[in-house]
Each structure stands twice: as structure tokens, then as C-alpha cells.
Amino acid sequence: MAYTGVMPSARSRGMVREARHLLFTVAPGATWIVIFLVLPSAYLMSVAFMTNGSYGLPELPLSLESFRRLAGFGFLGWSPGNLYTLLRSLWQTLVSTGLVVIVAYPIAYYISTCRAKWRPIMLLLVVVPSWTNQVIRTFGWMNLLAPGTPLSELAEALGLISANMGLYPSNFAVTLGLVYNFLPFMVLPLYAAFEKLDTAQVEAAQDLFASPIRAFWHAVFPQTLPGLLAGIVLVAIPAFGMYVIPELLGGGKGMMLGNLVANQFAGGANWPLGAAGAILMLIATFIGLYAMRRIGRRLGGGEEVVI
């Protein structure tokens, strides 16, 4: 008790130091986030609740008109166009993410089994294409899939498409573009998960009466789950909001939510509707993330999946 006079001052000095430390480390980032994320998002949200003005710019009074429009209610009654766009976005996200997993899983496994000196080179080969501008790469696919190209003619010969249609523009081309574009984002986290895996564990599983398939399912797969879930998040969220690929490869039938939103801020010029679309995307993303978290908790056992 003799120290009562000293202790508080010593402690408060420590707290001051800690507060200063916090200020210097956290403040720059926090300021950045507030200025470039929080404020614009707040503005975007407020725009969604305004009325569409004569030049597509937001005006008062406040209304829910843009959400009504988003839900498909227009001057001519209800139309399913926007609903189709939403469903198409979800479907494209689901299919392309699934395909990315199927393609990336063996690639990541294979790279992890290569000799240590080859692994960085193999990973580089996976990543290098993404150093080129996305628009240019997507134009590349347009040239590969357009009517009259060998791939299109092959598809025609196999009876997969009707004559002179080409593989592009189509929903298929969009899926292909998405899978191609997001492959590295799945390979890298999966590779990290595979690299951590002790191969002796696979042998231990087989030693403990697990057939090769069961050894994979019980010993390998659960340990790659954190990487898989991280990859799904890295692929699915940007894929859901993708603008460039459906714009270039989808044509009129391939529009996704990202295009709907972008059009409202550009050509269509209806900011409140665009903002409402952006909020819809945000909500859908959060629902998706929450679901992933639940799945991760359930399947991952003790391991916390960081999302």
C-alpha cells in the first residue's frame, strides 16, 4: 500500500505511451479507410434512398423507388430482367468457383510435390498471366472463341453450338473467362495449405487402415480446408461483382450484377438505382461470407478459418 502514490502515475504513463503507440500505428490506416471506404460507402447508401433526377443524378426527396426498380417494378409493371441478372450472377459465381476449385486443387497438389527448387517457378507460371491487364487477356479470349476460330468450329462440329454462332459471346465464354482469371487466387492458398501438410500423415492414415481415397478424405482434405475456403472467398467475391469479363465476353445475354450497376452510373444514368444495386451486392456478399464462416467452423474442427 506504500506504493499507492506511485502506481497510478506509473500506470497512466504507460497508458499514455500505449495510446501514442496506437495513434502512430493505427491512425494512418484508419484515416485512409474512413476517407476512402467509410465515407464513400455512406454516401453510396444515402444515394440509394434518393430520387432519380432528370440527368440520372440523385435528388431529394428520399424514397424507396430505386429498390422498387431494382426488384423489377417499372413503368410497364414487373419485369424479370434484374432478377435474371442477379440469378445469373449467383449462378456464374457458383459454377466458376466450383470449376476453379476442380482445376486448382490438382495443380496446387502437384506443385507441392515438385522438388523444392521447381516450386517457385511453377507458382510463377501460374501467377504470370495475371500480370497482364485483365482487359487485354479478356480480348485474347474473344479472339480465341469468336465465330470461325478453330475452337468454335470444333464446338460446331461436335454439335455443341449451332452454325456460325461461335463460342463467344455467351454465358459459357463468361464462365471460361472467370475460371481463367481467378485460377491463381485459388492455386496460391491451396498450395500454401498443401505445403504445410506432412506427407508422413498420409502414410500414417494408410498405416491406420485407410484406403488411399479415405486417407485423402480423412487426413488430407480437412487440412487443406482453410486454404480452400480462403481461395473460395478470394474467387467468389470478385467473381460475383465482375464487370470486365461479362461485359466483353457475355454480350447482351451475359450481363451480371456488376454490369447492371456500372450501367446505371454510365450510360443508363440512374445513380440511385446503381447505388441500390451496389447495396444488394454488398448484402449478398456478406451473406456468402457468413455462410463460409459457418461451414469453415463446422468442417475445420478446431482451426479458425480467417475470412
Place this chain on the structure above:
Amino acid sequence: MNRAIENREGTPMSDTITAEAIESPGTRPAGEATQGEAAREASSIEMRGLHKRFGRDTVALDGVDLTIEAGEFFTLLGPSGCGKTTLLRILAGLEEADDGRLAIGGKDITEVPPHKRSVNTVFQSYALFPHLSVRENLAFGLKMRGLPPEEREARVAKIAEFIKLGDLVDRRVDQLSGGQRQRIALARALVNEPDVLLLDEPLSALDAGLRSQLQVELLRVQKRLGMTFVFVTHDQQEAMVMSDRIAVLNGGVIQQVGPPREVYERPANAFVARFMGHDNLYPVTARQGARLSTPIGELTAENPGEGGLLLIRPETLDLLPGEVAGDNHLPAVVSERLYRGSHAEYRLEIGTSTLQATLNNRGRHLPEVGHRVTVSVAPEDLVTLSE
């Protein structure tokens, strides 16, 4: 026992136990045996002409013939790269021999995949599953074999009690220390009551104190279960402490098989002698009956054998102060002394040769560096071996 299960591969444990209980009723009632601490007839292992090659040039095993008796604590001893781990992996089925046959308990399992062998392994890295709890780790093999949950639980509880795991079963794998992991790995293999337990340098990652404690524990477990243990190590001390018999390997070839005393005291060749820690090896330059001429002098051996190398074990030497004439007495000078409390290790110079001696510290006068001494050795302690 073999008759009952001859025609089956990877016989489930309970069947084996039943067969054993019928044919050797002396051990335990069948009901108890099924539940119990693997009170079952142990299996022998037969290896015939095993060859294994990695790539074009690396020969891991070059014709291994070996019989391991049922219930034996058998150690494969050798330096790294001698083929001992490859041999163990072939027993586990994790590696396939290029040539040769392998039988456990009288049935040929050369072609049987690992998950169908009644053999379990304690891995060097333990290879516990980090995504599973300790309890799930222990039950893994039982689950893969399709045992119902209640039986799995009962068996896990039993093994946890037997290995004295206490509350470890409720921890997560990443909360365990090295010694605890080792014991979980042992329990995870034992809970399956395998015909043969394979141990791949299971103690090498532990510090010295824990290591000797676990050596004793492992030995106790093996004696109580009467199970066949095949143990791999590069540590000759560990091999001698643990084993009923040791096989010393080098270059994929078995150099010697025998009980620890035999391997240590009468090594088959210079490699075995050096690997068992012997440095006092001298070429026999001439011999007249039991009288051997060597660079350190003339010595009489009682039963020297025909080899061209004389082995003098350091602990068989006695050091007498000054120069004392007599048979098997050699004059020497002390060039180094390492005092180790219970004993002292000496390096002695005899002409241009050196000789190692270990003396028990029995309160007598210990010669010091620079002293002239007489080395004395009994004829019955001298053996020769081939190069």
C-alpha cells in the same frame, strides 16, 4: 493360429484373437482377450531376399534375409542410409520391395497394401493428425476398420489407461509436448492391437532424460503385451538397452544378427565393431596358435577366432602403475584422461599406436597424464574379427 487365418489377407484383429484363443487356451479367455491389452499370440516375421533400389544408383536393400521371432523386441541398427528405415517401410507396406518375399505370422503379405496389413507404425515425426483431437487420433485406425463408436470409445479408454495418458486424450494435438506426442503416437498404433508394431526412431526427437524414461516405458509395454516390436535406431546404446536381438545393417546388407551382448562383445566384422563404439582395432600381423602379433605388442588370446583384426574392448583393460612384467602386459604412456565421475576414459600411447581404456573409479589411484603405466588384459577378453 496360422491355420485359421492362412487364407486371408489383413485379417481383422478380433478374428485373430479368437483364433488364438481357441488354439492356445492357456493365455486368457477369449472375451477378455478381445477387450484386453492385446493378450494374443504374437506374430513372427520372415523376410527372404528383399531388394530395394531407389533410382538407378541408390541401393537401399541388397538381399535381406531375416527372421524375427514372435514376441521379440527386435532392433534394426545402422547409420543413416543403411536401409533400416526402408526395411521398416517395406514391413509397413509403405514401400514395395523390388524383389523378395515378406511374410508375417506365416502368411505372405508381399503384395498386400498398407491399409490391409495388421501392422501399425510409430512414425519418427509421430505424424499425428493436427485437425483431429487426441481422442480422434487414437480412434482413427478403429474408425477406418469400421468398429462401432461404442467399441472405439471403450478401446481408446483402455489404451489411454494402459499408456497412462490421463487427461491428455482431451487435449488438442498442438497442446502436447514432444514426449506426450510420442506416447499418443504409440497409443494410436497399439490401440489397433496389430500383429507387429513398427517403431521408426520414435525417441530420436526427445532430450536425453525423457528419452531414457520412455525407453523403459516402451520396454515395459512390449514385455506386458508380448507383441512383436521392430524398432529402428541409429543409437547403439539405445539398441542394446531395448533389444532382445539386434540386426546391424550397412549398405543394405545385414552385417550381424544377435543379442546385444554378442553384437557388442563379439562383433562379426570391423564395421559392426566400429559402429558399436569400438576404437581399439589392430591388424594381426602374425600368429602362432593363440599368440598374436600386433602393432601394440604380442598378446595371448584364449579363443581368438580366425579374423585378421584384434579387438580390445576399453572396459576389459586394467592399468597398473609403473612397468610390471607379465603375460599380456604392455607398457604405455597416458596421453589423455577424461574423468567422468563413475569412471575415467584414458587415451594411451604404445609406440606409435593409441589405445582407449575405460577404468571404473573404485577409489583407487587413477593414473594421470604423462604417467607410465602397464596395460593388462585377460586372454578371454580378446577376440579377432574379419575386416
